[in-house]
Amino acid sequence: MxxxxxxxxxxxxxxxxxxxxxxxxxxxxxxxxxxxxxxxxxxxxxxxxxxxxxxxxxxxxxxxxxxxxxxxxxxxxxxxxxxxxxxxxxxxxxxxxxxxxxxxxxxxxxxxxxxxxxxxxxxxxxxxxxxxxxxxxxxxxxxxxxxxxxLLLGRKSAEEKVASFILMVSKKMDGVSRQGGDGRPAKFELPITRTEIADFLGLTIETVSRQVSRLKSEKIIALEGLRTVAVLDVPRLEQASSG
Structure with missing residues (x-):
């Protein structure tokens, strides 16, 4: 230490x-x-x-x-x-x-x-x-x-894994709950790169990028650049994380 x-x-x-x-x-x-x-x-x-x-x-x-x-x-x-x-x-x-x-x-x-x-x-x-x-x-x-x-690594689909990761970070990142408490989307920067996310979730980087793009196209999240995420629809993100 x-x-x-x-x-x-x-x-x-x-x-x-x-x-x-x-x-x-x-x-x-x-x-x-x-x-x-x-x-x-x-x-x-x-x-x-x-x-x-x-x-x-x-x-x-x-x-x-x-x-x-x-x-x-x-x-x-x-x-x-x-x-x-x-x-x-x-x-x-x-x-x-x-x-x-x-x-x-x-x-x-x-x-x-x-x-x-x-x-x-x-x-x-x-x-x-x-x-x-x-x-x-x-x-x-x-x-x-x-x-x-x-459970996530062993049983969840790629879609569920990526949604679970984004949901976890959105809850953990400092200040996120306050940002989303006034009706505005909770916005945060992903703490690790997509390559590291893929490693963390046991996926390929192409799969991670594809699932992130899908969440964006369905207007569950919005992206600013490669790392900044805004959660537009928390209930649908929770649903995507659990199938």
């Missing part, structure tokens, strides 16, 4: 000003507990394309994502890499009480992190029962999401 020097060189931040606090793992803490957590928290911005933690690296710290998108990849024994997940604002990077990272985490764009030293963080987890419960719930949520993704 991020090295100790990376953590100690950063300025501290105030948890009460955090935009994702109530959605993050620290959302279950009392004000007094938040102050204890704030005392060990540091900010860092990781530039686009930079690794946050390597596959099987020793874990030195954990982090909440404040803004930006993180790509999780797994390296196979022959050197090939597979995208196994995306993380967004309020998601938690790292596994407490585990010595090594299970994946490589890379900043897809500039990522703002709130970082905690591993030993200090694990001490607080043991001390605060609500904190431990929230981390456990977070792990179960990720397990449910992984099972849903197994």
């Amino acid at each position: 991020l090295g100790m020097n990376d953590v100690t060189q950063q300025q501290s931040t105030r948890c009460d000003a955090c935009t994702v606090r109530h959605r993050a793992v620290c959302g279950a803490l009392s004000q007094k507990e938040i102050e204890r957590l704030n005392a060990i928290a540091r900010h860092r911005t990781v530039p686009q394309g930079q690794a946050i933690v390597g596959d099987q690296d020793r874990v030195l710290s954990f982090a909440n994502i404040i803004s930006g998108v993180v790509k999780l990849t797994k390296t196979l024994c022959d050197g090939r890499q597979q995208i196994v997940g995306l993380q967004f604002a309020s998601d938690f990077i790292g596994r407490p009480f585990r010595d090594r990272s299970a994946y490589e985490a890379t900043a897809v764009n500039d990522v703002h992190l709130c970082i905690y030293d591993r030993r200090q963080f694990e001490h607080l987890v043991r001390e605060f029962p609500g904190f431990e419960r929230r981390l456990f719930e977070n792990t179960l949520d990720e397990l449910d999401a992984a099972r849903d993704w197994m």
Whole structure:
């Protein structure tokens, strides 16, 4: 994970000003507990394309994502890499009480992190029962999401896979719900390229492009350039994602 020097060189931040606090793992803490957590928290911005933690690296710290998108990849024994997940604002990077990272985490764009030293963080987890419960719930949520993704990869059609991906990103991207709350289409930029989307979904890039064009022609989504998507019809996108 991020090295100790990376953590100690950063300025501290105030948890009460955090935009994702109530959605993050620290959302279950009392004000007094938040102050204890704030005392060990540091900010860092990781530039686009930079690794946050390597596959099987020793874990030195954990982090909440404040803004930006993180790509999780797994390296196979022959050197090939597979995208196994995306993380967004309020998601938690790292596994407490585990010595090594299970994946490589890379900043897809500039990522703002709130970082905690591993030993200090694990001490607080043991001390605060609500904190431990929230981390456990977070792990179960990720397990449910992984099972849903197994269903997507194993049983869904290409049309359903691409629609599911766009729907997932539209719900996860920071600020999307607010943009679509006033009657305007929710608009966001796809965090990864179409080649990476194809890799993530187990499809070819031609198939991904064809399915995106179909959603556009049916006026379920609109496109601005190659990466910016506006969801015009959420119910129909949900229907397309589930067949």
